Amino acid sequence: MSTNQQKENSKSNNEEEVDLGSLFVIIGKGFSKFFNFIGDIFKNIFLGIIIILLFFKKHYVVISTAAIIGLIAGFSLEVNSPKTYTSDILLQTNFKSSRQLYNNISFYNDLIKQKDTLGLQKTFDLNSEYAISLKKFTIEPLKNKIDIISAYDELIEDLLDTLTVRNYDLNKFSKSFTDFDYKIHRLTVVAEKNDVFDKLNKPIISPFTKNKYFSYLKKLTNENINRTDLSYRQNLLQVDSLRKVYMKVMLVQANNPSNGTNIDFSSQKGTTGATELFSINKEINEDLKEITKNKIRKSEIINIISNFQIIGKEINSIVYNKAFQLAILFSLASIVILLLLKLNHYLSNYKNTFY
Numbered sequence: 001m002s003t004n005q006q007k008e009n010s011k012s013n014n015e016e017e018v019d020l021g022s023l024f025v026i027i028g029k030g031f032s033k034f035f036n037f038i039g040d041i042f043k044n045i046f047l048g049i050i051i052i053l054l055f056f057k058k059h060y061v062v063i064s065t066a067a068i069i070g071l072i073a074g075f076s077l078e079v080n081s082p083k084t085y086t087s088d089i090l091l092q093t094n095f096k097s098s099r100q101l102y103n104n105i106s107f108y109n110d111l112i113k114q115k116d117t118l119g120l121q122k123t124f125d126l127n128s129e130y131a132i133s134l135k136k137f138t139i140e141p142l143k144n145k146i147d148i149i150s151a152y153d154e155l156i157e158d159l160l161d162t163l164t165v166r167n168y169d170l171n172k173f174s175k176s177f178t179d180f181d182y183k184i185h186r187l188t189v190v191a192e193k194n195d196v197f198d199k200l201n202k203p204i205i206s207p208f209t210k211n212k213y214f215s216y217l218k219k220l221t222n223e224n225i226n227r228t229d230l231s232y233r234q235n236l237l238q239v240d241s242l243r244k245v246y247m248k249v250m251l252v253q254a255n256n257p258s259n260g261t262n263i264d265f266s267s268q269k270g271t272t273g274a275t276e277l278f279s280i281n282k283e284i285n286e287d288l289k290e291i292t293k294n295k296i297r298k299s300e301i302i303n304i305i306s307n308f309q310i311i312g313k314e315i316n317s318i319v320y321n322k323a324f325q326l327a328i329l330f331s332l333a334s335i336v337i338l339l340l341l342k343l344n345h346y347l348s349n350y351k352n353t354f355y
Contacts, residue, residue, distance in 0.1 A: 055338075063334050070330030074323035081322065084135060085312030087197035088188040089204070090142070090305035094298050095217045097208055098180040101139070101302065104207060105187065108137045124203040126196070133193040141182035148174050151181060184305060190315070197308035208301040221298050229291045236284045243277045 056063065093101060111119045112134055120131035152173045187204070189197060208214050297303065 059334075059338050062338065063331055066330040066334035067327045070326035070328070071323050073330075074321070074326030077322045077326070082192045084190055084192055084315045085194040085197075086188060086190050086315050087309045087312040088186050088306075089201065089308045090184055090186055091204075092184050092297070092303040092305050094301055094303070095214055095221070096180075097214055097301055098141075098182070098185060100208070100211075100214075101185065102180065104204070105137045105139045108134075112136065124200055126199060130193060130196045130199065133191045133196055134189070135192060136190040137187065138190075139185055139187045141179045142184045142186060143182060147182050148177050151177070189308070189312075191312065194312040194314070195310070197312050198310045201304065201307055205302055205304065211301070214301045218298070218301055222295070225291060225295050225298060229288065229295065232284055232288050232291065236281065236288070239277055239281050239284065243281065246277065 091101065108120075108123065111123065117128055117131050120126065120134060121128060124131065124134075149170070152170050155173065189200060191197065
């Protein structure tokens with residue numbers, strides 16, 4: 001009986017060993033396939049780099065010649081082209097006026113593309129010489145997370161439904177945050193005259209001051225801010241008066257400890273009351289600081305954070321150099337043509353295998 005049992009145990013152990021051996025073989029094959037796959041990826045990358053290098057080695061004369069031709073042509077254009085200058089201005093938009101600002105910039109660029117010198121003269125109050133010198137307007141927001149967080153906080157304060165707030169988290173809000181929602185924007189102008197930029201400050205802002213909707217919104221907002229400021233200052237005066245009463249009563253009781261009064265201001269309750277009044281006073285002062293900042297920020301529809309420089313900066317970066325641009329363009333064109341010829345040769349050989 002015991003012999004049969006031993007044989008059965010020995011058989012089961014052998015089967016377990018076989019199963020474990022098979023498992024290790026499968027795991028080993030899996031690792032081998034994985035590392036082979038990784039190796040094939042690097043091998044193909046290396047092979048691709050070699051093919052690219054061989055292509056450039058074979059055709060470097062053609063590509064270099066094209067680059068030199070582009071360099072010479074670009075240098076000729078650069079020498080004969082007038083110098084260009086650039087300057088920028090930082091604008092802080094209020095009352096959701098950023099979208100209108102971007103539309104205005106698009107309008108200015110349309111005038112330049114259409115070479116509407118008269119339209120540019122009227123828009124910016126310039127003479128024809130300065131109007132013709134304007135070449136490009138670009139605008140972009142100064143992106144920062146603080147604007148997103150502050151806008152989200154304002155939204156949360158406006159939403160009374162806690163379920164809506166819970167379902168509309170900061171990540172969802174940040175995805176819906178557009179360039180128009182940022183507070184500060186950089187407007188850059190390119191022109192052929194270096195002293196035209198200072199003349200553009202007022203014409204860019206004036207359309208907003210003349211806009212009835214924005215002017216009315218600014219008026220209402222400032223009235224509300226002034227009303228809130230007055231209310232807080234009155235509350236501050238009341239708190240200060242109450243604090244003075246507390247201090248007088250506490251001093252009287254401290255000087256006359258035997259004098260019986262109905263309210264024990266020298267007790268812990270009286271001290272706590274004075275402390276609470278001090279905290280309220282501090283909170284009101286902090287709120288008044290924020291109101292003052294808000295009043296300054298909302299005093300204009302668009303605030304100029306930084307004006308255009310009086311004299312623009314000359315654009316002499318190699319990226320904008322026509323010689324560099326045409327050299328790159330001609331080189332890329334020659335590469336594309338060589339690749340198309342190679343593709344045509346391959347298709348011709350492929351066709352011959354069937355006919």
